[in-house]
Amino acid sequence: MSTxxxxxxxxxxxxxxxxxxxxxxxxxxxxxxQAPTIAPVGAAVGVAPNAVKALDHxxxxxxxxxxxxxxxxxxxxxxGGAHVGHLPGAGIEHRYGAPFYALHRAELHSLLMEGLDxxxxxxxxxxxxxxxxxxxxxxxxxxxxxTTSETADLVIAADGVGSPLRAALxxxxxxxxxxxxxxxxxxxxxxRAEPLGVPHVLSETWGSGARFGVATIDAGQVYWFACxxxxxxxxxxxxxxxxxxxxxxxxxxxxxxxxxxxxxTLIRHDVYYLRERLxxxxxxRVALLGDAAHxxxxxxxxxxxxxxxxxxxxxxxxxxxxxDAGLRTYDTLRRPRTERMARGSGRIGNVLQxxxxxxxxxxxAVASAVPTSLxxxxxxxxxxxxxxxxxxxxxxxxxxx
Ligand SMILES: Cc1cc2nc3c(=O)[nH]c(=O)nc-3n(C[C@H](O)[C@H](O)[C@H](O)COP(=O)(O)OP(=O)(O)OC[C@H]3O[C@@H](n4cnc5c(N)ncnc54)[C@H](O)[C@@H]3O)c2cc1C
Numbered sequence: 001m002s003t004x005x006x007x008x009x010x011x012x013x014x015x016x017x018x019x020x021x022x023x024x025x026x027x028x029x030x031x032x033x034q035a036p037t038i039a040p041v042g043a044a045v046g047v048a049p050n051a052v053k054a055l056d057h058x059x060x061x062x063x064x065x066x067x068x069x070x071x072x073x074x075x076x077x078x079x080g081g082a083h084v085g086h087l088p089g090a091g092i093e094h095r096y097g098a099p100f101y102a103l104h105r106a107e108l109h110s111l112l113m114e115g116l117d118x119x120x121x122x123x124x125x126x127x128x129x130x131x132x133x134x135x136x137x138x139x140x141x142x143x144x145x146x147t148t149s150e151t152a153d154l155v156i157a158a159d160g161v162g163s164p165l166r167a168a169l170x171x172x173x174x175x176x177x178x179x180x181x182x183x184x185x186x187x188x189x190x191x192r193a194e195p196l197g198v199p200h201v202l203s204e205t206w207g208s209g210a211r212f213g214v215a216t217i218d219a220g221q222v223y224w225f226a227c228x229x230x231x232x233x234x235x236x237x238x239x240x241x242x243x244x245x246x247x248x249x250x251x252x253x254x255x256x257x258x259x260x261x262x263x264x265t266l267i268r269h270d271v272y273y274l275r276e277r278l279x280x281x282x283x284x285r286v287a288l289l290g291d292a293a294h295x296x297x298x299x300x301x302x303x304x305x306x307x308x309x310x311x312x313x314x315x316x317x318x319x320x321x322x323x324d325a326g327l328r329t330y331d332t333l334r335r336p337r338t339e340r341m342a343r344g345s346g347r348i349g350n351v352l353q354x355x356x357x358x359x360x361x362x363x364x365a366v367a368s369a370v371p372t373s374l375x376x377x378x379x380x381x382x383x384x385x386x387x388x389x390x391x392x393x394x395x396x397x398x399x400x401x
Contacts, residue, residue: 003028004323005152007139009127009165011038013045013105014290014307015158016112019120021058021315029117030150032125032141034159038113041267042105043185044215044223046071046202050385051305052098054312057387063111068101069200069216074379076367077205081251084206084368087375095376096383102202102215102223104187108304129168130155132284135323139165154323155286156314158307161272163292169283176272178232179297179346181353183225184243184268190220192260196253198222205250206364209355212247212254224257225298229353232270239266271349273297274342282331285323287314294338296345299352302382306338313388320389333388341382 004027008015011033019029047055047068055061074092076085093099113121125141132138137155141148157165161176188196193216202215209229217223226243236242244258273295281288290307313333318326354360370378 004154006030006154006156007032007137007150007152008156008158009130009139010158010160010290010292011035011121011123012158012160012290012307013108013112013304014292014311015156016109016116017055017058017308017311018156018158018289018314020060020112020115021311022318023116023120024058025315025319027315029120030152031116031121032127032139032150033121033123034126036124038109038121038123043187043225043265043267044102044104044217044221045108045304046215046301047101047103047108047308048301048305049092049096049098049100049383050302051308052101053385054305054308054387056098057312057390058315060111060115063114064101064103064108067107067111067218068103069218071100071102071200071202071215073201074100075201075203077203077251078364079205079207079250084364085370085375086372087379088372089201091372091376092379092383096380097386100202103218104221104223107218127157127159127165130157130165130286132286135285137285153285154318154327156289157286157292158289159292161274161291161295163288165286166278166288166292169286169288170278170280173278174276176295177275177346179271179273179349181227181229181349182234182236182268182270183227183298184239184266185223185225186257186261186267187217187265188222188224188257188260189262193220193222193257196222196256196260198253198257205254206352206360206367207250208357208360209353210246211352212250214253214257222253222257224254224261227271227298227353229355236268239268271297273346275346277339278335280331281335282327285327287327287330289314293334294342296338296342297349299349300341300345300382302341302345305382306341309385310334310338316388337385 072089074087204213211227317329
């Protein structure tokens with residue numbers, strides 16, 4: 001039997017996980033990335049129990065545990081420092097079968113790339129269109145040398161929230177929605193972070209129209225993000241100065257982290273997500289995966305985790321049932337969960353980013369009133385996922401019903 005071939009467009013977390021998952025089931029993969037080199041954008045990423053279990057399923061869990069920092073808890077605070085919600089790390093692990101990790105994106109990327117065939121990755125290739133026949137799909141790619149076409153048994157479009165391939169495949173789809181806020185991310189190196197004594201707890205602090213999140217990551221670094229409700233495409237100069245003024249008077253270590261952040265680690269993006277349902281994740285031999293299929297806002301910390309789930313599910317479904325039936329299973333399994341999360345994330349973001357002081361007071365009071373046991377149960381909508389077709393696989397049980 002000849003080896004199955006896949007083209008994966010996009011070397012983000014979703015595309016690289018898909019490459020790894022397919023390769024380990026015997027596929028020959030080629031990954032095409034538009035960037036000239038792989039330079040992961042985005043400081044750090046939280047890997048929740050659902051994604052840890054997915055990475056375990058494809059043999060990458062041990063590397064994640066070695067390199068990631070296990071979070072001892074997740075907490076919500078107010079700008080003065082009061083705690084309004086706490087999820088203990090041990091409780092998360094006990095209930096959902098895996099801990100919560102955080103690590104630098106560069107570290108996660110290198111972990112995903114290590115097992116890949118070194119000839120599989122082609123940078124400087126921008127995919128422009130895709131088309132599918134009955135048993136092959138073809139991608140047109142632009143490079144510095146001109147345009148080429150590549151054909152394979154399967155094409156995976158993992159080209160992010162702005163996905164050109166989604167637009168080619170589903171031309172009537174309206175595209176991403178602005179979430180109403182912009183987000184800065186920064187990383188503080190170990191020697192500057194150490195005096196601040198930041199605990200291994202992933203925290204998010206709420207104000208009116210602004211939030212600040214902190215996590216300790218690999219190599220003693222500290223990652224933070226700051227959200228501000230602003231109109232789309234707002235031009236803000238002197239970013240770190242703006243942030244120092246905006247978050248002045250917020251609890252420690254927030255001002256200290258901003259003061260200790262090297263300017264060159266700072267990035268800012270307006271946040272977009274896919275509010276509208278996609279009619280399908282699969283067309284012929286092309287599958288959409290990750291943000292290209294269901295971008296969520298960062299409010300639920302699940303975008304990369306869901307992309308990892310997608311990749312593991314896709315490879316497992318195809319291994320089990322063959323390409324066409326496997327793609328149908330992938331579509332059936334993935335759409336309900338990810339659509340729910342995408343729409344829900346936008347709504348959660350609106351509540352968390354409210355600029356209205358009265359609404360912020362209600363938000364804070366409601367969060368304070370929720371007991372830890374209920375918070376843990378609520379987290380289950382994301383964390384209580386298991387890889388399909390295994391013992392107790394939640395989604396495979398749903399499919400069988
Ligand atoms: C502030 C912030 C914090 C976040 N924190 C978390 C978190 O803690 N946990 C979590 O799970 N998620 C988090 N997310 C979400 C997460 O970053 C994304 O969901 C995830 O990176 C999506 O991965 P992806 O591979 O689908 O897409 P991307 O990471 O966007 O990768 C797409 C890749 O495709 C390439 N590409 C695009 N177009 C083309 C083309 N035409 N041809 C070739 N290549 C192309 C791009 O260059 C890119 O490399 C956060 C997001 C933000 C904004």
